[in-house]
Amino acid sequence: MIELFYAATPNGKKISIMLEEIGFEYKVTQIKLNPGGEFSRGEQFKPEFREISPFSKIPVIIDHDNNKEVVFESGAILMYLGEKSNKFYEQKDRTKINQWLMAQMGYVGPMLGQHHQFHRYNSGKDKWGEERYFKITKTIYGDLDERLGQSKYLAGENYSIADIATFPWIARHDWHDIGLKNYKNLTRWYKIISGRQAVKKGYDCLNNGEKIPEV
Secondary structure: OEEEEEOOOHHHHHHHHHHHHHOOOEEEEEOOEOOOOOEOHHHHOOHHHHOOOOOOOOOEEEEOOOOOEEEEOHHHHHHHHHHHHOOOOOHHHHHHHHHHHHHHHHHHHHHHHHHHHHHHHOOOOOHHHHHHHHHHHHHHHHHHHHHHOOOOEOOEOOOOHHHHHHHHHHOOHHHHOOOHHHOHHHHHHHHHHHOOHHHHHHHOOOOOOOOOOOO
């Protein structure tokens, strides 16, 4: 059984979606957020949580079927679960999958996260920041659209952990104000993934009726 330490963020949703896709038994330990969107300092920074999460971040998993193996960082968790399940992380495609997974971890997620901070949470406070991250987000949409004009999924013709990692960030497209429907290849990819039953269930991990935004 996998224990998932979770909050309803894109990084958290990556793992709940993956767990639904591979059909593993899991339970959720929720890390609650305060109304401002920041992590509750009391839960996140408790010594017992820092023992499994050195940077006080979610998600983290404990694999209780594997000597209570602890894995932190969402990309590393996806790789671990992909190897353990032998799903969505095929050996023959692994080099491409790793590249697109790292692109999400190192670029797509962090840049869209900054766009959220300036454009949604702190709108009007820093014009330079708003304009900078709006432009970067628009570039990311264009780059992903170009890639998806060349292949069905990010790492090739097969759905993989690279898609699972990227999808919850693009699912915040209504926050971005870029216009997802203007990117036909990215829209095609988004619709295919959002139609998967495991994705729908994993996106609404806490069973509170959280639906995937439509295009």
